[in-house]
Amino acid sequence: xxxAIPGKIIRLKEKENIAILDYYGEHRNVLNELLDVKIGDYxxxxxxxxxxxxxxxxxxxILNFWKQKFQELKKTDKKLSKVKDIKASDNLFEILQKxxxxxxxxxxxxxxxxxxxxxxxxxxxxxxANNLRQxxxxxxxxxxxxxxxxxxxxxxxxxxxxxxxRNIKRYRMSPKQIIDIVKHAVKQLGFKALVLQSGEDSWYNxxxxxxxxxxxxxxxxxxxxxxxxxxxxxxxxxxxxGARAVLLRFETSNKNIFHELRPNTDFDERINLIKYxxxxxxxxxxxxxxxxxxxxxxxxxxxxxxxKELKTDMYSFGPFIPCKNTPLQNEPLIxxxxxxxxxxxxxxxxxxxxxxxxxxxxxxxxxxxxxxLLAGANSLMINITPKKYRHDYYLYPGRLDKNKEITDNIExxxxxxxxxxxxxxxxxx
Ligand code: 5AD
Numbered sequence: 001x002x003x004a005i006p007g008k009i010i011r012l013k014e015k016e017n018i019a020i021l022d023y024y025g026e027h028r029n030v031l032n033e034l035l036d037v038k039i040g041d042y043x044x045x046x047x048x049x050x051x052x053x054x055x056x057x058x059x060x061x062i063l064n065f066w067k068q069k070f071q072e073l074k075k076t077d078k079k080l081s082k083v084k085d086i087k088a089s090d091n092l093f094e095i096l097q098k099x100x101x102x103x104x105x106x107x108x109x110x111x112x113x114x115x116x117x118x119x120x121x122x123x124x125x126x127x128x129a130n131n132l133r134q135x136x137x138x139x140x141x142x143x144x145x146x147x148x149x150x151x152x153x154x155x156x157x158x159x160x161x162x163x164x165x166r167n168i169k170r171y172r173m174s175p176k177q178i179i180d181i182v183k184h185a186v187k188q189l190g191f192k193a194l195v196l197q198s199g200e201d202s203w204y205n206x207x208x209x210x211x212x213x214x215x216x217x218x219x220x221x222x223x224x225x226x227x228x229x230x231x232x233x234x235x236x237x238x239x240x241x242g243a244r245a246v247l248l249r250f251e252t253s254n255k256n257i258f259h260e261l262r263p264n265t266d267f268d269e270r271i272n273l274i275k276y277x278x279x280x281x282x283x284x285x286x287x288x289x290x291x292x293x294x295x296x297x298x299x300x301x302x303x304x305x306x307x308k309e310l311k312t313d314m315y316s317f318g319p320f321i322p323c324k325n326t327p328l329q330n331e332p333l334i335x336x337x338x339x340x341x342x343x344x345x346x347x348x349x350x351x352x353x354x355x356x357x358x359x360x361x362x363x364x365x366x367x368x369x370x371x372x373l374l375a376g377a378n379s380l381m382i383n384i385t386p387k388k389y390r391h392d393y394y395l396y397p398g399r400l401d402k403n404k405e406i407t408d409n410i411e412x413x414x415x416x417x418x419x420x421x422x423x424x425x426x427x428x429x
Contacts, residue, residue: 004192004424005066006042006059019050024070026138046193047245047283052220074139076421081134086124096128099348110301114341122337129344129376136351141422142379144224145185146195148393149173153199158261161323161394162199169392172203175212185384186219189410193222195247195381200228210241217242232276245283248274249316252288253306254299274310286310287317290342291334300342308350314379315346315353318360321396336364340375347376354379363398370416382413
C-alpha cells in the first residue's frame with residue numbers, strides 16, 4: 001500500500017529552496033530542504049516538503065501501477081465536485097459570487113453561512129467548497145498515520161478524557177516501541193508522514209524525544225509532533241533533530257472559555273508558541289473544538305479566522321464530544337452540520353489550505369468522513385496505535401476505529417478515497 005506517489009523534479013528554484021514536481025503532468029511546488037537533489041530525480045513529498053528520494057526504477061514501477069487508476073480517480077473527483085443547479089436565496093448566491101470574484105467575505109457573510117437552515121442551501125455550500133477544493137488541489141488527499149504514544153497528561157482540561165484527574169488506565173510506550181511501530185508503518189504499511197501524539201507528558205524529556213526523532217528521520221518521512229507545550233528551545237532542538245511539523249490546537253479563540261476549561265494553562269503562551277514555530281519553518285496544523293459550553297456562533301467564526309491568521313498549513317478542528325467522568329459530561333453534542341459548514345467556510349476563506357477530517361468528526365457516525373471530504377476537506381489521519389493501547393487513548397467516546405485492525409482501517413479509508421476519486425498524493429505548498 002502506498003500513501004504517496006513519487007514526483008519527478010522538473011525544475012529547481014535554488015534561491016527559495018523550491019522544487020517543482022511533476023505528477024502525471026500536474027505540477028506542484030514543494031520545499032526542498034532535506035536532501036541534495038537534482039532535476040530528473042524522483043522524490044516523495046509530504047506536507048509540501050521533499051522527504052525522500054527514490055530510484056528511478058522504483059519510481060517508475062509505482063507510477064505505472066498508479067497511472068490508470070490516477071486518471072480514473074481524477075475523472076470521478078471532477079464529476080463529483082461539480083456544483084449542481086440548486087435553488088438558493090439571493091443572499092447565499094451573492095456570498096458565493098464574492099468568492100468567485102475573489103472578494104473578501106465579511107464576518108456577517110460567514111455567520112450567515114454558518115446559520116443556513118435550509119438543507120438545500122447547505123448542500124450548495126458544501127458542493128461549492130468541494131468544487132473550490134478540486135480546482136485548487138485536484139484530487140490530492142493527504143493521508144497521515146497517527147500514533148498515540150502516551151496518555152499521561154499533566155493538564156486537567158474539562159473536556160478531555162485523558163485529563164490528569166480522570167481515573168483511567170495510563171500507558172506510555174518506550175522509545176523503542178515507538179520507533180518499531182513507526183518503522184512498521186513506513187516499511188510494511190507505506191506511510192510517509194507520521195504524527196506522534198501524546199498528552200503533555202514530561203517523561204519524554206528533550207533527550208528522549210531527540211533520540212526518537214533522529215532515529216525516525218532515517219526513514220525519510222515527515223515527522224509530525226503533537227505533544228503540547230514545550231519551550232521554544234526544546235522545539236528548536238526537535239526541529240534540528242529532524243521533526244518538521246507540529247499539530248498544536250489553540251482549542252478556542254475565546255480566551256474566557258479557554259481559561260475556564262483549561263486550568264493552569266495560558267492562551268497567549270499557546271498562540272505565541274504557534275507563531276514562533278511558524279516563524280521557524282515548522283509546518284503548522286492548528287485549530288479548535290466546536291461546541292464547547294458557552295460558545296457562540298461568533299466564536300466559531302473567530303476560531304476559523306484565527307486559524308487562518310496563524311497561517312496554518314492544515315486546519316484541524318472537530319466537534320467537542322462530551323466524555324463521561326469529566327466536568328462537561330452532561331453537555332449536549334453539537335450538530336454535525338455545524339462542523340461541515342465550518343469546513344466549507346474554511347475552504348471558502350483559504351483555498352490553498354489542507355483541511356483535515358478529524359477523528360472526532362469521523363466518530364460522529366459512519367458517513368462523516370465522506371461528508372467532510374465532500375464539504376471541502378482534503379486530509380485524513382489513520383490511527384496506527386496498536387489496538388491494546390488505542391482503547392486507553394480515550395479523549396472522547398465513540399471512536400469508530402477503536403476495535404478495528406489497523407490494516408482494515410487503512411483499507412476502509414483507501415476504499416473510501418477511491419470511491420470519491422481522491423488519490424493519496426501530497427498537496428504541495
Ligand atoms: N472531544 C473532542 N475532541 C477532544 N479533544 C480533547 N478532548 C476532546 C473531546 N472531548 C481534542 C483536543 C486536543 C486533541 C488532541 O483532542 O482538541 O487538542
